[in-house]
Amino acid sequence: MKLIAHAAVALLACGLVAQSGKPPASPATAAYEKIVAEWKATTDAYSAAVKALTNSDEYKKAIEDKDRDALNKLRSTVPMPDAKPLAERCLETAATFDGDDRVQFYAWALQNGAKDVAAKAAESLLADHVKSPKLLSVVESGSMLLRSLGQEGGQAFLAKIAEENPNAEIRAYALFWPAYMASRDKNASDEAKEAAAAKIAEARTLAEGTMLADRIDAPKFIEERLQIGMEAPDIVGEDVDGVPFKLSDYRGKVVVIDFWGFW
Amino acid sequence: MIPHERSLVEKLKDQPFALIGVNSDRDKSYYAQQQQEMGVSWRSFWCGDKGTGGPIPTKWGVTGWPTIYILDHKGVIRFKNLRNEKMEEAVEKLLEEMKNGD
Numbered sequence: 001m002k003l004i005a006h007a008a009v010a011l012l013a014c015g016l017v018a019q020s021g022k023p024p025a026s027p028a029t030a031a032y033e034k035i036v037a038e039w040k041a042t043t044d045a046y047s048a049a050v051k052a053l054t055n056s057d058e059y060k061k062a063i064e065d066k067d068r069d070a071l072n073k074l075r076s077t078v079p080m081p082d083a084k085p086l087a088e089r090c091l092e093t094a095a096t097f098d099g100d101d102r103v104q105f106y107a108w109a110l111q112n113g114a115k116d117v118a119a120k121a122a123e124s125l126l127a128d129h130v131k132s133p134k135l136l137s138v139v140e141s142g143s144m145l146l147r148s149l150g151q152e153g154g155q156a157f158l159a160k161i162a163e164e165n166p167n168a169e170i171r172a173y174a175l176f177w178p179a180y181m182a183s184r185d186k187n188a189s190d191e192a193k194e195a196a197a198a199k200i201a202e203a204r205t206l207a208e209g210t211m212l213a214d215r216i217d218a219p220k221f222i223e224e225r226l227q228i229g230m231e232a233p234d235i236v237g238e239d240v241d242g243v244p245f246k247l248s249d250y251r252g253k254v255v256v257i258d259f260w261g262f263w
Numbered sequence: 264m265i266p267h268e269r270s271l272v273e274k275l276k277d278q279p280f281a282l283i284g285v286n287s288d289r290d291k292s293y294y295a296q297q298q299q300e301m302g303v304s305w306r307s308f309w310c311g312d313k314g315t316g317g318p319i320p321t322k323w324g325v326t327g328w329p330t331i332y333i334l335d336h337k338g339v340i341r342f343k344n345l346r347n348e349k350m351e352e353a354v355e356k357l358l359e360e361m362k363n364g365d
Contacts, residue, residue: 211318211321214318214321214322215321218321218322218323218324219324221322221323221324222323222324226323226324226332226340227340228340228341228342228343229339229340229341230339230340231337231338231339231340232332232334232338232339232340235285235308235319237308237309237318237319238308238309239306239307239308239309240286240291240294240295240298240307240309242309245306245308247283248338250281250283251336251337251338252279252336253279253280253281253336254278254279254280254281254333254334254335254336254354254357254358254361255280255281255282255283255333255334255338256271256280256281256282256283256331256332256333256334256350256354257283257284257285257331257332257333257334258268258282258283258284258285258329258330258331259284259285259287259319259320259323259325259328259329259330259331260264260284260285260286260287260307260328260329261286261287261288261314261315261328262288262293262294262297262301263287263288
C-alpha cells in the first residue's frame with residue numbers, strides 16, 4: 001500500500017513537471033531569477049522612459065535649437081537606474097544559501113554593482129569558491145570585471161583564480177583578460193607586450209575546444225579564411241525559431257551575410 | 264540599414280539571392296516584436312543569449328556591427344562591409360556575372 005502511495009506521488013510529481021514544461025527551479029535559482037527579472041524590469045522602464053523623452057516635442061525642440069542646457073535638464077528627468085541596492089541584496093541573499101548556490105549572487109553583484117559592493121562579492125568568491133566550476137560565468141565577462149573591480153583589484157582577483165581553479169577553461173579566461181587588456185594598451189612597453197602575448201598563448205592552449213580558443217584564433221581566421229577571393233567558411237547554426245540551417249544551403253545564390261541586431 | 268535591406272530583399276525576391284543575417288539580439292521576444300514592427304522577412308542565425316559574444320561572431324572575429332560579407336553564387340567572398348546603395352550595386356553585379364556564366 002505504501003509503495004502504491006509512493007508511486008502515486010511520483011506520478012503526480014511527473015505530471016506537475018510536464019505541465020510547467022521544465023522542472024521547478026531550486027530555491028536559489030528562483031531567488032536569483034527574481035533579482036534578474038527585477039533588474040530587467042527596471043532597465044526596460046528606463047529604456048521606455050528614454051524613448052518617450054526623445055520622442056517628446058520639448059526634446060525635439062531642444063535638439064533643433066541646439067540648446068545644451070535644456071537638453072541636460074530634460075535628460076536629468078530620466079536618471080540612469082542604480083544597480084547598487086540590488087547588488088547589495090545579492091550579497092544578503094547569497095548568505096541565506098550554502099556552498100556553490102551562492103556563486104550566482106556574487107557574480108551578479110560583481111558584474112553590476114558599484115565598486116565597493118563588487119569588491120565584497122569578489123572577496124567572498126575568493127575566500128569560499130575559488131575552486132568552483134561556477135566561476136566560469138564570472139571570468140567569461142572579464143572586461144566588465146576589470147572595470148567594476150578596477151584594473152589592480154580585477155587582476156589580483158583573476159590571478160588567484162588562474163592559480164587555484166582546477167577547470168582549464170576558467171583558468172584560461174582568468175589568464176586571458178589581463179593579458180588581452182595589456183596587449184591593447186598603447187602605452188605598454190615591448191616587454192609588457194611580449195609577456196602579454198605569452199600569456200595569451202598559454203590561455204589558448206588551456207582553452208582548446210572552447211569559444212575562448214575561437215576568440216583568440218579570430219585574427220588568424222580572418223587572415224586565412226575570410227579574405228576577398230576566398231571561399232567563405234560554412235556557418236552551421238539555428239535560426240531564430242530554432243530550425244537548424246547552414247550557410248552552404250544557399251550555395252548557387254548570391255548571398256549577403258549580415259552580422260546585425262535590432263538593439 | 265534595415266529599411267534598405269528590406270527593400271533589397273523585396274526587389275530581388277525572384278532572383279537567386281539571399282540575405283542571411285547573423286542576429287545578435289539576446290532577447291528572442293524583443294526580436295519577435297521588432298521583426299514584426301520593422302518588417303524583417305529574411306532568415307538569421309541566432310547567436311544565443313551571449314548576443315554579440317555568441318559563437319558565430321566570435322569565430323568570425325566580428326567586433327563591429329553591422330559587419331557585411333557579400334558572396335557570389337560559388338560561395339566566394341567578393342566584397343566586405345558595403346552598405347546600402349553600394350551593397351545593392353555589388354549584389355546586382357554578382358547576379359549579372361552569374362547570368363553571364365562567369
